[in-house]
Amino acid sequence: MATTTATAAETTNPAAAPAPHVLVVPYPARGHMQPLLHLASRLAAAGLRLTVVATAPTLHLLTPLLADHPSSVTPLSFPSIDHDTSGPASVGADIHALAAALRAPLAEWLRGRQVVAVLSDFFCGWTQPLAAEAGVPRLVFAPSGVLATAATHSLFRRMPPPPPPDAAGEIEFPDLPGAPAFPWRHLSRMYRSYVEGHGGEHGEVIKDNFLWNLESAAFVCNTSRALEGTYLDVHPPLEDLAGKRVYAVGPVDQLTGDETSSGSSGGDVTSWLDAFPDATVAYVSFGTMMALPPPHAASLAAALETSGTPFVWSASTATLPDGFEERVAAGTTKGIVIRGWAPQTAVLRHRAVGCFVTHCGWNSVMEAAAAGVPMLAWPMAADQFFNARLVVDEARVGVVVSFGGFGHVPEADELAGVLREIVGEKGGELRVRAKEVAARMAEAVGEDGSSRRDLNDLVSELRNLSRQS
Template identity: 75%
Template sequence: MATTTTTSDPAAAPAPAPHVLLVPYPARGHMQPLLHLASRLAAAGLRLTVVATTSTLHLLSPLLAEHPSSVSPLTFPSFEHDTSGPTSVGVDLHALAALREPLGEWVRARARSGGEGGRVVAVLSDFFCGWTQPLAAEAGVPRLVFVPSGVLATAATHSLFRRMPRPPPAAAGREYAVEFPGLPGAPAFPWRQLSRMYRSYVEGHGGEHAEAIKNNFLWNLESSALVCNTSRALEGRYLDAQPLEDLAGKRVWAVWPVAPEFTADESAGEVIRWLDAFPDASVAYVSFGSMMALPPPHAASLAAALERSKTPFVWAASTATLPEGFEERAAAASASASAAGLVIRGWAPQTAVLRHRAVGCFVTHCGWNSVVEAAAAGVPMLAWPMAADQFFNARLVVDEARVGAPVSLGGFGHVPDAGELAGVLREVVGEAGGELRARAKELAARMAEAARGDGSSRRDLDGMVRELWDLGSRS
């Protein structure tokens, strides 16, 4: 990876490092991947300023400790909106947009002052920070959009706000299918599986922030390029079809993995020791992410299925409400050879669990971080999408990569039958899921290859870095 610019004149001073402004969206699932990418950019010699709120500043500590001379935080004391709680995307988008003017003035002041690390040459911001597009345009610098999810879901969501499809008046809205003819294979999705932000906008339930949400996505389509936390091993069908009409023909850099290479975590010791007692591929790992609690009826059906199928499990339940007595029965069964279970409250060492030989499947909501972590670990997924980008991700897992099986595609409105769920578990966990597991291992090998040496992810990252250095040399 290029980290400096060179000159044939040995007396000439090296070109100063390009200065890039990073603007994360302050939700952990969005912010952490961008901070991981920031570490890789700093290691490539770039100078970074990272915008933070008072409630997210602590998340920058590892990055600042690793790159103290090249990464600086930027906070605005007058900004008082607390972004750490479970507020809606619309509320946070509206509140964060209040930073546009003070942040724009900061960028203009840097341009006037000049000097080392002065002028910002580019803005790299989360795709929920579309308001930084006019800011970058006013400053005369390009904006790169950071996308913490997959390119299929990203292209489809932006396509919705660009094309504005609506169900016919006489259609049963939830069953109306929306086609995406600009994407390879022209996929179609039922209305109920589309982004709730978009459906609320069209149906007139978007509230006072509806226009801000629409403008956010349209601003993204005016950007210079998109930087996507995905891999050609998983989404080559869409990346190789560039330029994508649904992304206004913008270049997509596929740079997964942005996170550091996995290393054993001592805090995972208790879970790992528990898993060590089980045969290979015999345990189901269950998690629906840190931002969503599985509704009690859905949790009850899954709990009953685990007990009926006698599948050992690790359930990262966070704040989920589980059936009365379920945890106690699972703990009591741990001394026997069947139906043993471990319920984790709070943080779960997901990467370590997925990479343990005893884990045979992952029951997941198909959030993007969970999908790529399971794919990289070679673990089959039981897809149970609920909202957001999860139905698009489930299509990748089940229909395209064929490394998963559907549990339910009905979202919050459908509670799957416990007996049917138990049957799916029996088909995937253990020897019965051998074929599915073999494909998952093949995908993991391709993803590892993409991330190594001259792999596609490394080439895309290096290409993006070179473009930023070129911008710096022209400033």
Template identity: 75%
Template sequence: MAAVTASTTGAPHLLVVPYPSQGHMRPLLHLASLLAARGLRLTVVATPATLHLLDPLLAAHPSSVRPLTFPSTVDHDTSGPTSVRADFHAHAAALRAPLGEWLRRRARSDDHDAGGRVVAVLSDFFCGWTQPLAAEAGVPRLVFAPSGVLATAATHSLFRRMPRPPESDAAGHGYAVSFPALPGAPSFPWRQISRMYRGCVEGPGGEHSEAMRDNFLWNLESAAFVCNTCHPLEGKCLDAQPLEDLAGKRVWAVGPVAPAPDSTGTDGSAGEVNVTSWLDAFPDSSVAYVSFGTMVVPPPPHAAALAAALERSGTPFVWAASSATLPDGFEDRVAAAGTGLVLRGWAPQLAVLRHRAVGCFVTHCGWNSVVEACAAAVPMLAWPMAADQFFNARLVVEEARVAVAASWGGFGAVPDADDLVRTLAEVLGDAGAGMRARAGEIAEGMLQAVGQGGSSRRELDGLVQELRELGAGR
């Protein structure tokens, strides 16, 4: 979604506030790059622990993007599975006062050397606390959602309505949460609702729970939502606007915001070359790629079930295992047989997904992974565990029909290895041909969406025009 860089003289100035985890920061920084390429001036908030993530953005747009660094009590990447509960309140508390003071000054100042007057705030949906700061400064705030619109609307619905199991079923074993205001009125068992929300209603309450709910209610007071999604993926929800669960606010669907890979789909690094060279030995669409992302570590029983299924089926695979505990001897056996490659540390996911030999993606259904798989036309084995993943999995399994469910049990249930063998065979075999065809159609649709005249390109241009009008009117 490239654009010719315009002059920033007199351009509107936008304050961008990411939430400090890589899964949230990277898509917002990709969007920031697209906005800067269209001539907007940006100030991007960072902490000492996250400043390095701004390096590519600052290098690409040195005259129109500047960092604004504040010290923080959160001095690490908050991508861990417990990070939202542990760090959410601390992050807001550390930045609220100094950022509010800065914003009030910049909302009144036309000083060009300081970037000019701030006309709007664009902040992550975990930064709802920026809404009252923007209101105090007299500027609108736009919410950036790094996830899809279905998950974004459902999450806000939870905190708006606060559903909970009846006292007779306090653990929620027979309870399901319905979302009557969403297209199709989907319903999800209580165990599939995010632990972040369940913790707020099942726990003792207190300051953290109140802050979490306030965060999402503040989002609903914002001017608009900007989502990293597109019509080929979520047309049903987007066409249903205005969505009651997002307070009827405008949703700008500008995704996928990540830059498209080059013609080779590789960056030439040694690790990437090693993986792609290994994949070269296999037939088209025959290899399973396994990754549960940076936040989710599958418990040892879950990992053992998948390892057993891969060995029993003889399915060749690349497993981005990070810190996962795999069965004793598993890595040595599959390496000796030449059927498996286990990666520890960084994995070149885009290059792997776009390799001709990869025929399916065993994924936790984090939104970034879903978007990357769809853009690469790779069918999925959906294995959601937490957060927004059950919403995303429902989308790709039941609506897009480019995935089959490996398990709906999350952390609480271990699937049978033989069932996983059958699921792998379904996706990689002839029965998966329909999914591959649909995945190809969605991939083509996504490519068109970000191209000239495409739906996401039009949405991004409309967003930029709205910001320019704000700048002209102040």
């Protein structure tokens, strides 16, 4: 049984023209939900009415959105569905389980309700046939960059085979600008597992998910022309996204006016940073969903200590080498280790931070680029290799730490050398470029910027759908 709350629009004068009503379906993982909820806040502020789906473990993430827009945003929760995607299960298993749990209750909820569109995460491709059955368009929300989004859909659209075992061949993407090519091991594990026959019962579900996305009306992407204009401004639109329009509305947290994402100034961490000169501290984070493997963490810890680089390390659940945290706590190693939540945006915007050692998850890339901080790219999986290529080769706001992923542990001396190159005065040229990109991203979310215009176009399109219904 679904739990909903009536909105003001449903209880006021029925003769008044109702606001366009959109069903929003996030993928229940924090890194996917947060940008979509930021976008939902902007749509609500523009006068749209939203119903936002939540599972039991993610319902609390809607609290800020509901507090800001109590009369225009309604949660739709299913208390009996407690599926949580934050655990170790594969994405394929999560997509399969979520679709199985939500498809029938959402289909029932849609019957008889006047929604003008469904806006759902690109891991919720199963909402495409639901929207079609309800007679409304579906918009795909992509929490990744448009390059990674297009490349992933390209794989399932074209189905390129793996190179021979004895070859070191690359997979080309002929329909993307510049026809980029990537080693097989850098491609999405979901796709590699499917083609290699290891996808199991979830393989076809994953393939269908991405093919359903290509049937959608449009894509809405948390990206900026300052980073991805090459892929957003191409004519005709990207074939790998079925030629559909892409609304580039990022960085969505800045569109909401919430540039710290958390409402926090960073507290003790930023106070600690105040003691250091400009651009002399390394910030280290590999996201909340992935723990850096112990051998990789040990090499990085040794590099930080031997190079003498001050650092803030958001370690989440990573296993750090014996004695390292004790030396940090005693002050013999200059740094802070954060367990749990870290005020990442506040830290990146602090003047003392000179580089960001990152796995190149898209949220991290957007936050660092918007803050004007150079990135030390160390991708591991998923879309991270595509993002790292964009950061290093195209935007030129980062350098490579390692492209070996989980299978390669860089030497500590090698890592220390990279840190010495970037932190402090030597990284000045890279920081100049990073600041230029940050300025263009700020311009994009400004009053007449490209991201703001795309958001306004999206709102106008949803209003047009309301008038046609």
